[in-house]
Amino acid sequence: MSLFTDPRWGEALAHLPDYLGNHVRVSLAALALGLAVSLPLAILTRNRPAPRGILLAFASIVQTVPGLALLALFYPLLLLAASVTLAWFGLSFSAFGFLPAMLALALYSMLPVLRNGITGLNGIDPALIEAAKGVGMTARQSLLMVELPLALPVMMAGIRTAAVWVIGTATLSTPIGQTSLGNYIFAGLQTQNWVFVLFGCLASALLALAVDQLLGLIEGGLRQRNRARAGLGAVGIAALVAATLVPTMGRSSSGYVVGAKTFAEQYVLSALTRDRLQAAGLSASARSGLGSSVIFEALKAGDIDLYIDYSGTLWTNQLHRSDIKPRAELVAELKTALAKDNITLLGELGFENAYALVMPKKRAEALGIRTIADLSAHASTLSIAGDYEFFSRPEWAALQKAYGLQFRAQRQMQPDFMYAAVASGEVDVIAGYTSDGLIAKYDLVTLDDPKHAIPPYDAILLLAPKRAGDERLKTALQPLLGKIDIATMREANLRASGNDANSSPDAVARWLWGKIKQ
Amino acid sequence: MPSKLAISYHKVTKRFGSLTAVGDVSLDIAEGEFVAVVGGSGSGKTTLLRLANRLIEADGGTITVEGEDVQNVDPVALRRRIGYVFQSGGLFPHLSVADNIGITPKLLGEPAAAIVTRVDELLELVQLDRAAHRDRLPEALSGGQRQRVGVARALAARPRIVLMDEPFGALDPLTRDALGDDYRTLHRKLGLTTVMITHDMTEAILLADRIAVMRSGKLLAQGTPAELSNSSDGYVLELLRTPRRQVERLNTLLPQSGAA
Numbered sequence: 001m002s003l004f005t006d007p008r009w010g011e012a013l014a015h016l017p018d019y020l021g022n023h024v025r026v027s028l029a030a031l032a033l034g035l036a037v038s039l040p041l042a043i044l045t046r047n048r049p050a051p052r053g054i055l056l057a058f059a060s061i062v063q064t065v066p067g068l069a070l071l072a073l074f075y076p077l078l079l080l081a082a083s084v085t086l087a088w089f090g091l092s093f094s095a096f097g098f099l100p101a102m103l104a105l106a107l108y109s110m111l112p113v114l115r116n117g118i119t120g121l122n123g124i125d126p127a128l129i130e131a132a133k134g135v136g137m138t139a140r141q142s143l144l145m146v147e148l149p150l151a152l153p154v155m156m157a158g159i160r161t162a163a164v165w166v167i168g169t170a171t172l173s174t175p176i177g178q179t180s181l182g183n184y185i186f187a188g189l190q191t192q193n194w195v196f197v198l199f200g201c202l203a204s205a206l207l208a209l210a211v212d213q214l215l216g217l218i219e220g221g222l223r224q225r226n227r228a229r230a231g232l233g234a235v236g237i238a239a240l241v242a243a244t245l246v247p248t249m250g251r252s253s254s255g256y257v258v259g260a261k262t263f264a265e266q267y268v269l270s271a272l273t274r275d276r277l278q279a280a281g282l283s284a285s286a287r288s289g290l291g292s293s294v295i296f297e298a299l300k301a302g303d304i305d306l307y308i309d310y311s312g313t314l315w316t317n318q319l320h321r322s323d324i325k326p327r328a329e330l331v332a333e334l335k336t337a338l339a340k341d342n343i344t345l346l347g348e349l350g351f352e353n354a355y356a357l358v359m360p361k362k363r364a365e366a367l368g369i370r371t372i373a374d375l376s377a378h379a380s381t382l383s384i385a386g387d388y389e390f391f392s393r394p395e396w397a398a399l400q401k402a403y404g405l406q407f408r409a410q411r412q413m414q415p416d417f418m419y420a421a422v423a424s425g426e427v428d429v430i431a432g433y434t435s436d437g438l439i440a441k442y443d444l445v446t447l448d449d450p451k452h453a454i455p456p457y458d459a460i461l462l463l464a465p466k467r468a469g470d471e472r473l474k475t476a477l478q479p480l481l482g483k484i485d486i487a488t489m490r491e492a493n494l495r496a497s498g499n500d501a502n503s504s505p506d507a508v509a510r511w512l513w514g515k516i517k518q
Numbered sequence: 519m520p521s522k523l524a525i526s527y528h529k530v531t532k533r534f535g536s537l538t539a540v541g542d543v544s545l546d547i548a549e550g551e552f553v554a555v556v557g558g559s560g561s562g563k564t565t566l567l568r569l570a571n572r573l574i575e576a577d578g579g580t581i582t583v584e585g586e587d588v589q590n591v592d593p594v595a596l597r598r599r600i601g602y603v604f605q606s607g608g609l610f611p612h613l614s615v616a617d618n619i620g621i622t623p624k625l626l627g628e629p630a631a632a633i634v635t636r637v638d639e640l641l642e643l644v645q646l647d648r649a650a651h652r653d654r655l656p657e658a659l660s661g662g663q664r665q666r667v668g669v670a671r672a673l674a675a676r677p678r679i680v681l682m683d684e685p686f687g688a689l690d691p692l693t694r695d696a697l698g699d700d701y702r703t704l705h706r707k708l709g710l711t712t713v714m715i716t717h718d719m720t721e722a723i724l725l726a727d728r729i730a731v732m733r734s735g736k737l738l739a740q741g742t743p744a745e746l747s748n749s750s751d752g753y754v755l756e757l758l759r760t761p762r763r764q765v766e767r768l769n770t771l772l773p774q775s776g777a778a
Contacts, residue, residue, distance in 0.1 A: 127604065127605075127606075127608055128608065128610060128611075130573065130604070130608070131604050131608030131609075131610070132610075133573060133597065134571070134573060134597060134602040134604065134608070135597070135598075135602070135621050135622050135625070135671065136594055136595075136597040136598030136622050136625050136626075136675075137594075137621075137625060138594050141625065145610075145621075146610055146612075149612045150610075150611070150612060225612060225655065
């Protein structure tokens with residue numbers, strides 16, 4: 001199948017109105033807010049070197065914070081703010097999705113607007129400001145009639161830079177729940193769907209390019225005092241915004257929202273769940289690519305209606321427990337604890353996606369390693385790789401403590417690349433996931449944990465507090481409970497890691513449903 | 519003093535840090551008078567001019583304009599009733615000639631139609647062709663044309679006083695001569711009081727009724743050209759010597775009745 005006849009292009013295109021519309025909406029709001037804050041600040045501080053210095057330094061520091069981190073930071077910040085406003089004023093707002101994304105992006109847009117605003121205003125010939133005063137203008141009239149019009153081309157150049165930055169960075173707002181063109185990129189990266197990655201990159205690049213050119217037209221028009229040119233640019237921008245926003249306007253999203261974290265299994269399971277709800281006549285959509293810490297809070301706040309988490313994750317992250325219990329007991333205790341927050345633990349899907357130390361089968365046999373206890377004798381000559389969070393998780397501390405593990409080196413890797421790395425000998429051991437299909441594909445083996453240092457990780461279905469009494473929803477989900485065993489999930493995950501048309505989460509979800517029905 | 523005072527400086531002082539730009543200066547300018555303030559750069563002559571419409575605030579002494587202490591007048595209102603011609607025009611580059619000229623009436627809230635009529639009058643007054651100039655941007659004008667627009671803008675709100683800061687300094691000699699003469703005619707025709715800053719004594723003698731000479735923030739002398747030539751101050755005499763010498767040389771070089 002050639003690259004261009006791949007049906008995934010069509011699938012990507014079908015998402016475009018939604019993703020693009022949301023992308024433009026959040027970028028536009030962020031830019032408007034950024035301008036509304038930065039321009040007055042630039043005007044106020046233009047003749048005051050000390051506050052101006054502080055302001056520019058602050059904006060520069062914000063710029064050095066990686067976009068993803070800045071966006072992620074706003075989520076807990078807003079959660080805190082929301083709980084404060086709820087306690088003090090009885091007002092609650094969603095700390096999820098649009099708001100944190102808009103605020104973080106607005107902050108991101110400030111530097112170029114501030115810098116060019118101040119440069120533009122300070123670059124005006126002092127003789128002209130003197131003349132404005134001399135003909136009888138007040139300070140305000142001088143600003144509005146002389147200084148701002150003269151600084152406008154330089155300011156516009158700053159706005160243009162800010163717009164391009166915001167559009168580019170908005171792709172990173174997917175993990176905090178804001179739909180954007182980043183949905184293509186995150187989903188594509190996780191499911192190795194390079195068509196989606198390419199599509200997302202192209203779409204956001206084209207959008208940024210178009211906006212840049214149109215704003216450039218306005219800037220040039222202002223510089224040459226050519227109203228027709230500036231007007232043409234403005235009309236172009238308006239047309240672009242209208243074209244991207246109108247298709248999604250008025251579309252109500254009153255249905256159930258199924259959340260998914262940022263890895264392939266979650267994409268597949270959320271697609272499966274969404275399909276089940278739709279099959280039961282319920283309107284449902286999947287909100288994919290949510291950060292692991294964001295998703296639970298989003299459920300608690302009712303921003304998403306349901307999602308699938310893993311018992312051990314909630315046990316350590318939410319209950320802050322470090323003791324280990326048998327599978328069933330842990331789930332039962334978790335269910336009681338979550339019920340206090342009105343969260344329904346509907347049941348287990350049947351498989352476990354636990355952390356496991358994984359190495360090539362041949363290598364393990366050659367070294368005589370079957371369990372983690374066996375591994376500890378060799379660890380000092382071996383290297384280990386884990387995902388971005390593993391080495392800071394309590395499981396890793398527990399493993400080290402229980403078995404006295406000391407590796408020669410440890411590395412962090414994108415989960416999808418870990419398995420290939422350990423198969424090729426790039427690293428010796430990885431902290432993989434038991435349900436991962438690549439374990440079979442690369443002929444790897446998971447090492448036993450005789451001391452039970454790693455808690456069980458049963459896949460469990462969670463419902464938001466507002467859905468606690470929703471019997472229709474529970475009935476629709478019932479067929480999934482206890483029906484997915486580890487072998488089936490591994491195969492599903494293996495399919496999802498492929499790079500062809502049958503490997504999209506939707507296609508794998510359909511395959512998985514076929515297996516469950518049998 | 520023959521008539522009422524238009525502007526009066528009484529023991530006025532202005533310091534910038536440790537530098538005394540204007541020190542204890544007293545100068546009276548009568549209504550209808552054309553006074554030139556002459557001095558080198560750094561003599562304090564521009565500061566003295568700007569004190570009159572409060573572009574610069576005095577540190578000491580009293581300045582009155584048409585009998586009122588300027589400290590008791592709103593500075594913005596004061597500037598709107600005093601015309602000001604800036605060095606090399608000071609025109610706003612983003613506004614057309616008509617908008618530049620009409621700016622002060624617009625600030626005063628005059629109706630748009632009245633401003634249009636007034637702008638046409640003023641273009642005629644400063645001898646610029648209406649149709650060809652009113653919609654142009656300043657960058658499309660020659661230096662002389664710009665300064666004519668500058669004069670028109672200063673006159674737009676019908677001020678009785680006009681302050682000029684080296685208005686013709688950057689122009690070529692022919693244009694300068696023509697503009698000077700034209701302005702002198704306007705001054706008389708409109709009954710204006712004019713204070714003009716210049717570093718050129720010849721220009722001052724040719725245009726002004728009275729000349730004030732400044733040096734290092736002090737007013738050295740004031741009076742008609744004839745009165746100044748009786749001055750005992752060395753610097754004043756030195757300033758007057760230059761135009762004299764030029765006249766003598768021109769007279770020897772050019773035949774008295776020659777066709778030039």
